[in-house]
Amino acid sequence: MPALQPSEDFAEPAPRAPDVNTVRAIRETRGYSIEKLSLTCGLAAYELADIESGKDTDPAKLRRIASALMLPEDAFIIVN
Numbered sequence: 001m002p003a004l005q006p007s008e009d010f011a012e013p014a015p016r017a018p019d020v021n022t023v024r025a026i027r028e029t030r031g032y033s034i035e036k037l038s039l040t041c042g043l044a045a046y047e048l049a050d051i052e053s054g055k056d057t058d059p060a061k062l063r064r065i066a067s068a069l070m071l072p073e074d075a076f077i078i079v080n
Contacts, residue, residue, distance in 0.1 A: 023051055023052050023062075023065060023076060026069055027065075027069065030069050030070075032069070034048050034049060034052075037065065037069070040068040041064040041067070041068035042064060043061055043064060047061060048065070051065065059077055062076040062077055063076075063077070
């Protein structure tokens with residue numbers, strides 16, 4: 001009997017970007033400016049601005065932001 005090969009049908013869906021206002025709203029609620037969050041999570045301010053505007057959806061960056069805001073790492077990862 002041949003071994004089963006993984007199928008693309010069963011691959012995990014790619015993460016979607018969080019609602020554009022979600023990251024910004026949580027950042028502001030927690031009292032962070034883009035510059036302060038940039039220092040806390042190690043991303044450049046322009047990277048945070050790109051994420052907040054929906055231009056960047058890199059899951060690794062979203063995890064860093066969530067961690068810096070003391071949220072679960074997958075807080076901003078939305079799976080279809």
